[in-house]
Amino acid sequence: MASVNVKKVFKKYGDVEVVHGIDLEIEDGSFVVLLGPSGCGKSTLLRMIAGLESITSGTVEIAGRRVNDVHPKDRNIAMVFQNYALYAHMKVRDNMSFSLQLAKRPQAEIDEKVAWAAKILNLEPYLDRYPRELSGGQRQRVAMGRAIVRNPAVFLFDEPLSNLDAKLRVQMRTEIKELHERLKTTTVYVTHDQIEAMTMADKIVILRDGVIEQVGTPLEVYDHPTNLFVAEFIGSPAMNLLRGAVVKDGVKVADGTVLPLPAKHKAKAGQKVVYGIRPEHLKPSRKGSKAKVVVVEPTGPEIHIYADLGGQEVCAITDERLVLARDDMIDLSPKLDKIHLFDLESGKALA
Amino acid sequence: MELSRPWQILRDVVAVLVTGLFMFPILWWALTSIKPISAIFDKDRVVFFDFVPTWINYGVTMLGMSRSQLAIDQGIGMGVGGAEAYDSRRSIIDSMVVSVGSTAVTTVIAVLAAYALSRMAFRGRATFLNWVLGQRFMPPIAILIPLVTIYKTAGLRDTDNLYMGYLGLMLIYALINLPIAVLLMKSFFDDVPKDVDEAAMIDGATRIQTFRKVVLPMVKGGVAATAVLCFIFSWTEFLLSLFLTTDIRTVPVKIQTFVTSTGNEWGFIAALGTAAVIPSFIFILLVQRHLVRGLTLGSLKE
Ligand SMILES: Nc1ncnc2c1ncn2[C@@H]1O[C@H](COP(=O)(O)OP(=O)(O)OP(=O)(O)O)[C@@H](O)[C@H]1O
Ligand SMILES: [Mg+2]
Numbered sequence: 001m002a003s004v005n006v007k008k009v010f011k012k013y014g015d016v017e018v019v020h021g022i023d024l025e026i027e028d029g030s031f032v033v034l035l036g037p038s039g040c041g042k043s044t045l046l047r048m049i050a051g052l053e054s055i056t057s058g059t060v061e062i063a064g065r066r067v068n069d070v071h072p073k074d075r076n077i078a079m080v081f082q083n084y085a086l087y088a089h090m091k092v093r094d095n096m097s098f099s100l101q102l103a104k105r106p107q108a109e110i111d112e113k114v115a116w117a118a119k120i121l122n123l124e125p126y127l128d129r130y131p132r133e134l135s136g137g138q139r140q141r142v143a144m145g146r147a148i149v150r151n152p153a154v155f156l157f158d159e160p161l162s163n164l165d166a167k168l169r170v171q172m173r174t175e176i177k178e179l180h181e182r183l184k185t186t187t188v189y190v191t192h193d194q195i196e197a198m199t200m201a202d203k204i205v206i207l208r209d210g211v212i213e214q215v216g217t218p219l220e221v222y223d224h225p226t227n228l229f230v231a232e233f234i235g236s237p238a239m240n241l242l243r244g245a246v247v248k249d250g251v252k253v254a255d256g257t258v259l260p261l262p263a264k265h266k267a268k269a270g271q272k273v274v275y276g277i278r279p280e281h282l283k284p285s286r287k288g289s290k291a292k293v294v295v296v297e298p299t300g301p302e303i304h305i306y307a308d309l310g311g312q313e314v315c316a317i318t319d320e321r322l323v324l325a326r327d328d329m330i331d332l333s334p335k336l337d338k339i340h341l342f343d344l345e346s347g348k349a350l351a
Numbered sequence: 352m353e354l355s356r357p358w359q360i361l362r363d364v365v366a367v368l369v370t371g372l373f374m375f376p377i378l379w380w381a382l383t384s385i386k387p388i389s390a391i392f393d394k395d396r397v398v399f400f401d402f403v404p405t406w407i408n409y410g411v412t413m414l415g416m417s418r419s420q421l422a423i424d425q426g427i428g429m430g431v432g433g434a435e436a437y438d439s440r441r442s443i444i445d446s447m448v449v450s451v452g453s454t455a456v457t458t459v460i461a462v463l464a465a466y467a468l469s470r471m472a473f474r475g476r477a478t479f480l481n482w483v484l485g486q487r488f489m490p491p492i493a494i495l496i497p498l499v500t501i502y503k504t505a506g507l508r509d510t511d512n513l514y515m516g517y518l519g520l521m522l523i524y525a526l527i528n529l530p531i532a533v534l535l536m537k538s539f540f541d542d543v544p545k546d547v548d549e550a551a552m553i554d555g556a557t558r559i560q561t562f563r564k565v566v567l568p569m570v571k572g573g574v575a576a577t578a579v580l581c582f583i584f585s586w587t588e589f590l591l592s593l594f595l596t597t598d599i600r601t602v603p604v605k606i607q608t609f610v611t612s613t614g615n616e617w618g619f620i621a622a623l624g625t626a627a628v629i630p631s632f633i634f635i636l637l638v639q640r641h642l643v644r645g646l647t648l649g650s651l652k653e
Pocket of ligand 1: 013018036037038039040041042043044045192
């Protein structure tokens, strides 16, 4: 087990800089998720920690040791790849024991470790099969088995579930989480799926274009996004964001509608802002802002109402069984203590 | 895409016709090889199947039997002398030595080069690849005369030393085969995701161990396919062998000597020709699956 420290790390491919100075502390035993849209540099950062990609400048430390020039095999890490990267010509047993074989461990120890990993991952019936004879989920488990037999200091996962179907993904998500609870090995997990990040992480690191936008626990980043990007990226359906200017008793949007603000807020009068409200905090009410219904989507427990409010489409969620049709007029009211305000220019939250 | 019924039938008919067109000469050759002389040279009609099969042509070319003796034993034809000249056993050995040797050299070099080209980034990699391919555009006949001179100077001709002659042929076949072998092998290596190398490295393997224990076993079908392709080229090559050797007579060159000033020995030509197809045929059967994949250069998946 070990902590991982990333200090002022930059990465250039030729003349193109793709990671612009990342500072990140990963505590011993924690489960950290790197989250961000495609191409933001998540894999690059992970691969620099693994030693598969050179570090242009800055330092990576594992367990307090600077590892910039240490070969991947000497970093005491294990990695699980998106496409599993199993050794197709080896049986499951040999896939899992390959690293121990290379390290010339005694056969008894190898057998014991493989049996232990197979038991944890429910792979016992498949030890003598080839990877091609397994399902996607089983292959994923073999890849994880290969990682855990070595008892590494750090696990690195690069979108390990994105090749699986939705149902299996949910199941494997739980399994990985359980595995972490059990082994308590420091884990860095890359994904672009925010649900995966929310459900699994101790700490989420949100990246955009090679820069960290916010670091925090899942609920911190959900409840208190520090900027527009995070507000938009986390949550599904996404937070409603309406541009406007601060007036005396609220925020005036394009068509003149004034959206309410709580008595205490940090915005200056006349300031151009983005008014953010999560769908679950925007409810139909007797008296609120007028909105015209566009689409109604019942999901079962709730109804998602998409409506035109002040010239923009917003989403509101309610568990009331409302009967609504297109073009119906409704009143929508935000929960005053759940309103987010962002400066339009900088995108920063006005806390 | 599902074809409608008439199109399916049309497709099958065309496939059979095309295959037949390509197979017919081989069938005819095989038939000719077991025909008695009277059937081969019948001036009134084309003989298809109504002849008494004879193994005399194989006996003479493959087993070194005397033709006159065989002819008398079987009571056909008249005895002709000079049977020695048709004994091709030595040629078969020559061809085997040269083909197997050059295939081994080519395969080893191609596998190593292709792994490097597929996995390692180095200055001028793309240029090198184009250059490798460019070699293949040059017709051998264009370099033949300088090559003969070079070989003579370098002592790679069999006139001085028989073993150097073998070596010389192996070398030139290896050189000619290398471009296509490298490209083919590269396409097989490219099919193995880089992640596999990286996983092995994280598992503690060195570059050499990664290559030997992980990647190479995953492309062994490709290695076999590449080797077969090299073998077939060397086995059938005529021009270079004709010019670069005197004492060594590979099978294609040997067959050509059956066309003589006193007549063409069609029976012997057909027998040796048919026999020479067999090794290639067997090898191709063994690696067919990999060849189709390799020759499409990785554009088809499984
Ligand atoms: N070998 C390379 N050469 C040049 N640019 C590269 C290379 N690898 C990645 N990049 C660039 O670096 C940026 C970050 O890539 P990276 O693979 O880390 O993204 P990612 O966040 O993992 O995206 P995804 O979710 O699609 O996997 C991208 O803009 C990509 O184009
Ligand atoms: Mg990635």
